[in-house]
Amino acid sequence: MPETSLTSPSPTLILGSTSRYRRELLERLRLPFSVSPPDIDETPQPGEAPAALATRLALAKAWAVARKFPDAVVIGSDQVADLNGEPIGKPGTHERAVAQLHSMSGQSVVFQTAVAVVCAARGFVRQGLAPVRVRFRTLADAEIESYLLAEQPYDCAGSAKSETMGIALLDAIESDDPTALVGLPLIRTCAMLREAGINPLLHSGTPT
Template identity: 45%
Template sequence: MSPTFSAIKPAIPLVLASTSVSRYALLQKLGLEFTTCAPDVDETPMPGESAQSLVKRLAVSKAKAGGASFPGALSIGSDQVAVIDGQIMGKPLTEEKARQQLARAAGKSVTFYTALALHDGRCGDTEVILVPFTVHFRQLTTQQIANYVAREQPLYCAGSFMCEGLGIALFSRLEGDDPNALIGLPLIALTRLLANKGIDVLGA
């Protein structure tokens, strides 16, 4: 999938190692040309692996997979998990599980850990940053939860919601440095990593 928008071509080719439509749309905001690829990464957690360690490992693995497909490029990898009561919430995949996740989250706080990795195919270096973001859910009735799941079908979203859509109605408060991190790609951190590689997104 290639970009279809008017953008600046960076001095170093840029690759998004993801097939996520949301991450693609977020990266477009920076106004840089990029291409995408599907990273072949096993996302199974290791025994005893913490949420933070898991997403950092997967983000790095995805970035390196992108680098293997596009030698010499800067490859972006990202991964995200939601944690409630100390336990990881995966993608629900079914409406029933989505309703169960949201019922569990109602009235509570859920922390999302999003890891961002940038792999430099020229030298082999990889930088990784972990960005937390906390969502405070309001109290929700069983019917409100059922209505939301039926309308938005968040079956492939960690936490069972899409904050860029109707999911915003589920919350009482959002807490974090970069709302883009909640959607899946922390752009503030990414602009910093790109600047470290000589790419100024505000440059001519």
């Protein structure tokens, strides 16, 4: 397949997400895109492993939007924290965030971040998983309380925002796709977009 040229038209790109973190990450690529919220049920299936849950939801989000805009290239993504095989999602409340950080204190947690790229009209489907292993420090109660009051990361899986003050909760991060922990693995996303006909280095512009 020939390399996409500078004059080749780029397909419409849509981010199927309500996450401001994913929107901010995708904006780094300087690609024109729009955002459409996916309407899906995110309830885990009985016995579903965290990696399988994240992968299924990322694909479901992409397809939910792709069915409405079949000619567009749609990105879906999902993240589930994995503590010893148990899924940890967004806490939603302060009390649940406290409980999550207590359970992860001194533990290694794998943040399973999945991404899917779909174009319904062309039957194009790609998906991938970017696991990130995070080792939490042994956290004092006062540290947990201070962090949560400062950041209020109640919309983040695992109650930790590593891109800001949450980095102080951690001992180590191991990943081959650095933005995966924030919510969208851009290395894998770029590879899928190139296959879909959108090259970030050739189609960059002003994000919408």
